[in-house]
Amino acid sequence: MPYHFSSLQVIVLAAGKGTRMASNLPKVLHPVLGKSMLQHVLSSIESLLPKSITLVAGHGIDKLRSFIGQPENLTWVEQKEQLGTAHAVLQAESSDPDAELVLIVCADTPLLQTSTLADLIQQHLQQQADVSILSAQPSNPYGYGRIVRDAQGQVTAIIEEKDANAQQRQIQEVSSGIFCVNRAFLFQALQNIGNDNAQHEYYLPDIVPIALHAGKKVQAISMDNSDEMLGINDRIQLAQAEHLMQQDVIREWRKQGVTIEQADTVRIEASVHIGADSVIKAGTQLLGSTHLGDDCVVGPYAVLQDSWLEDGITVAPFSHLERCNIGDDANIGPFARLRPGAKLDEAVKIGNFVEVKQAVIGRGSKVNHLSYIGDTVMGEDCNIGAGTITCNYDGANKHQTNIGHRVFVGSDTKLVAPVAVGSGATIGAGSIITKDVKEDGLTLSARPEQRHVKNWIRPKKGDR
Ligand code: UD1
Ligand code: MG
Numbered sequence: 001m002p003y004h005f006s007s008l009q010v011i012v013l014a015a016g017k018g019t020r021m022a023s024n025l026p027k028v029l030h031p032v033l034g035k036s037m038l039q040h041v042l043s044s045i046e047s048l049l050p051k052s053i054t055l056v057a058g059h060g061i062d063k064l065r066s067f068i069g070q071p072e073n074l075t076w077v078e079q080k081e082q083l084g085t086a087h088a089v090l091q092a093e094s095s096d097p098d099a100e101l102v103l104i105v106c107a108d109t110p111l112l113q114t115s116t117l118a119d120l121i122q123q124h125l126q127q128q129a130d131v132s133i134l135s136a137q138p139s140n141p142y143g144y145g146r147i148v149r150d151a152q153g154q155v156t157a158i159i160e161e162k163d164a165n166a167q168q169r170q171i172q173e174v175s176s177g178i179f180c181v182n183r184a185f186l187f188q189a190l191q192n193i194g195n196d197n198a199q200h201e202y203y204l205p206d207i208v209p210i211a212l213h214a215g216k217k218v219q220a221i222s223m224d225n226s227d228e229m230l231g232i233n234d235r236i237q238l239a240q241a242e243h244l245m246q247q248d249v250i251r252e253w254r255k256q257g258v259t260i261e262q263a264d265t266v267r268i269e270a271s272v273h274i275g276a277d278s279v280i281k282a283g284t285q286l287l288g289s290t291h292l293g294d295d296c297v298v299g300p301y302a303v304l305q306d307s308w309l310e311d312g313i314t315v316a317p318f319s320h321l322e323r324c325n326i327g328d329d330a331n332i333g334p335f336a337r338l339r340p341g342a343k344l345d346e347a348v349k350i351g352n353f354v355e356v357k358q359a360v361i362g363r364g365s366k367v368n369h370l371s372y373i374g375d376t377v378m379g380e381d382c383n384i385g386a387g388t389i390t391c392n393y394d395g396a397n398k399h400q401t402n403i404g405h406r407v408f409v410g411s412d413t414k415l416v417a418p419v420a421v422g423s424g425a426t427i428g429a430g431s432i433i434t435k436d437v438k439e440d441g442l443t444l445s446a447r448p449e450q451r452h453v454k455n456w457i458r459p460k461k462g463d464r
Contacts, residue, residue: 008050009099009183011092014107015058019039020234026060028107030074030238031157033245034167034269034288035156036067037232040110046071047114048121051099054092058082084201086179086193094189102186104204106177108232110241117178118225130216131185131207133158134178136226144174144204145232147220155220156212158205162198166176173222175205176229185216196234245270275311294330302333310346322455327363331407345380359390362405374398379405379423387412404439 012342029039058079077091113206147156158175171210173425207267257276267285281299290304293311302315307320312329319333323343331349341358349370359373362380369386390401404423411429421437437443
């Protein structure tokens with residue numbers, strides 16, 4: 001269901017250093033299944049179609065900017081000193097003063113779903129609340145702010161782990177860190193939050209007692225699936241998030257008609273696409289922006305990075321493909337390496353121990369064994385014999401090889417670039433080609449004469 005929250009400002013908190021990650025990379029730029037936490041959070045927010053998004057950044061703000069760029073309707077604000085989540089939200093005060101409602105989301109919760117956020121906002125509006133908190137009951141509440149309720153069930157406070165007493169630590173219901181708050185009240189209340197606590201930080205959760213004191217309506221909305229609120233503070237939680245997301249991604253592709261064998265050995269990143277009736281075999285990794293068409297078979301143990309494959313393609317075991325483009329019904333591998341710029345037309349066959357780089361290979365051409373094809377344009381229906389090398393590099397510069405249509409290259413040929421081979425040509429095995437080859441006919445370089453040694457006796461074991 002499409003959403004459109006036209007009076008909503010979403011404030012994304014992403015200024016923290018993420019000390020517990022022990023990393024030079026800002027925490028929210030760490031990837032979960034190939035996409036940064038921040039990108040995950042931003043995509044689920046964008047689907048709400050809010051009025052505006054304000055990103056509060058601080059630590060590593062320049063790195064964040066170069067990762068995220070400048071999406072329309074996103075405003076950057078800087079929190080120079082990380083004095084706490086309440087202080088972070090305050091930085092967004094002048095960003096969109098006309099909005100009526102604010103949704104505050106931490107950028108370190110990559111599993112959050114759009115529908116969960118929409119549900120919180122809808123309940124906030126329906127209940128005419130002033131402050132709504134998204135809460136959950138995870139199996140282990142350690143580290144999260146605990147939701148304290150009174151005898152009537154009314155939320156009275158959120159107590160951070162470090163400030164909680166033994167009794168409060170027993171509370172199972174925790175805050176996800178996500179709040180929906182009426183804007184006018186929010187920025188008024190933030191002025192009154194202090195930092196008299198274990199971390200000497202201005203805590204956003206302290207808005208709860210302030211709201212109650214002002215007679216405002218506060219509610220905690222419990223989410224169905226507590227996995228979604230997993231907040232990433234260290235690499236152990238990062239691994240947990242990735243595991244959960246991987247299970248979701250695999251379930252989703254299975255629903256779309258993809259067969260995934262031995263799924264616990266497979267990696268399918270978040271931005272990958274897989275067509276129906278494709279089969280992904282054990283140990284295979286589909287990474288980055290890889291796109292697979294229908295009826296493909298990949299693996300076992302193939303790695304595909306940022307590559308585009310059409311329909312009906314087989315990628316046999318232990319092949320490695322990076323930034324390449326493959327037409328319908330091609331056959332790749334086993335043990336093939338397709339490097340960036342490999343562009344294979346329909347029904348091309350690349351066999352074992354073949355490396356292809358920055359090369360266009362025409363329809364139906366075959367490079368079946370032990371070859372290197374680099375900086376090459378090859379026509380249709382060529383057959384390149386085992387051990388053929390395009391010698392593209394002279395130690396300083398790369399040179400181009402052009403091969404026409406229906407060319408037959410004998411085994412162990414060296415094509416010393418720059419060089420061109422005319423259509424229909426046949427090149428004899430073992431040739432070293434340094435000059436352009438004419439169309440049709442047979443071309444071969446001089447070969448050492450073959451001789452026969454008549455009285456030669458094969459040595460036997462024990463001979464001295
Ligand atoms: C926070 C909440 C806690 C909640 C948990 C859910 C507070 C005080 N605690 O704890 O109640 O259960 O999230 O995951 O709000 N940030 C800033 N500026 C700052 C401090 C933090 O932008 O000055 C950002 C961080 O980059 C991060 C988010 O706010 O994205 C939350 O900060 P973090 O330090 O992870 O808080 P938690 O201890 O996880
Ligand atoms: Mg956190």
